[in-house]
Amino acid sequence: MSKEVSGSLLLAWQVKGKHCLVIGSGDVALSRINHLIRANAKITVITGGGHIHEDIVKLHEEGVIYNLVKRNYESRDLKMYEKTSIELDGIEKLINPSHYEEIRQVVEHEVFANVCCCIDDYELSERIYYQCKFLRLPVNIADKPPLCDFYFGSMFNQDNLQIMISTNGKSPRLSKLIKDNIARQFEGIDLNKAVENLGLIRSCLRSNIVIDDDLISIDTRMNWIKQLTDYFSLKEWSHFNLTDENCRKIISYFPEFPPKDYQEFEKIISN
Incomplete structure (x- = not known):
């Protein structure tokens, strides 16, 4: 059983x-x-x-x-x-x-x-x-x-990012210990900035790339933003200061991708 x-x-x-x-x-x-x-x-x-x-x-x-x-x-x-x-x-x-x-x-x-x-x-x-x-x-x-x-539950908060740990009411103290452990792993990383940067790219993609709203087109957009997100680490994404203009440069490559090299990517958004 x-x-x-x-x-x-x-x-x-x-x-x-x-x-x-x-x-x-x-x-x-x-x-x-x-x-x-x-x-x-x-x-x-x-x-x-x-x-x-x-x-x-x-x-x-x-x-x-x-x-x-x-x-x-x-x-x-x-x-x-x-x-x-x-x-x-x-x-x-x-x-x-x-x-x-x-x-x-x-x-x-x-x-x-x-x-x-x-x-x-x-x-x-x-x-x-x-x-x-x-x-x-x-x-x-x-x-x-x-x-x-x-x-x-115990909450790890960085504005746009929230992580909840719950033991379903059984051990609130353990929830806090797990939350504190997660917080230590992200020390020195502005996770909120990473969320803002990726959220801005996603919003820009949806607003400016006009393709059909059929399942294939939606899946294409989702896979594109998924692969782009995996380009860099959380810490690297938190270092960018993206604007609408930067994002338009990034999505101009769609359905292809911008350079995967971090320094080359930086050049694109700074020029």
Whole structure:
């Protein structure tokens, strides 16, 4: 009998500009808030009646936290921003361009994208979990893996580049150790610059090379950028300062390739 795999679906979750709720105001709540800040979420914090971490107060004073509610959690908090009531009866009528703006308003400005509960009260935490499930809200109950729709792993961040290490809630400390090991391997390399350079070339290729959007043409473009990416090391890609003009010179070779020699490649983009 094969061993059952216990893993999660690791995704990049877009919550930019969307409401996210954090319940609690201690160290764990602060760590959740910091994750959400990096994702540019619109953060609401229900502090509870105890001590509020001074960094949370400071983040609110700086305008980074959208709303700091200094009281105990109430069930109605899960719908605190909801105004629009869209009925799902006859959904085939709802999926119509005339309804798109109303739906976008609800998703981006009224409904919580996720809920993070970071309190010591297990009974209340469990109640919050099932309230979220009833409302179909994704929820994370801190330190209770069975009551989590998603986990917060250890993150290695360099702006455009994010690497997440997750043990599916089993060993957060091990996740951190692995993350620190990855960080040491990339010391002295501006990975964000490498991402920007390759992203600019890819965008330029898609914008300026007009060929059909059939599967063969798409595959040709993908293989071209893949081979070009493999030309140089991460450190070498991080040394370029590419502009739109540089990129046009590079993609002018398509479907052939520019010189693979690093110094020859540099000459092309500097001339």
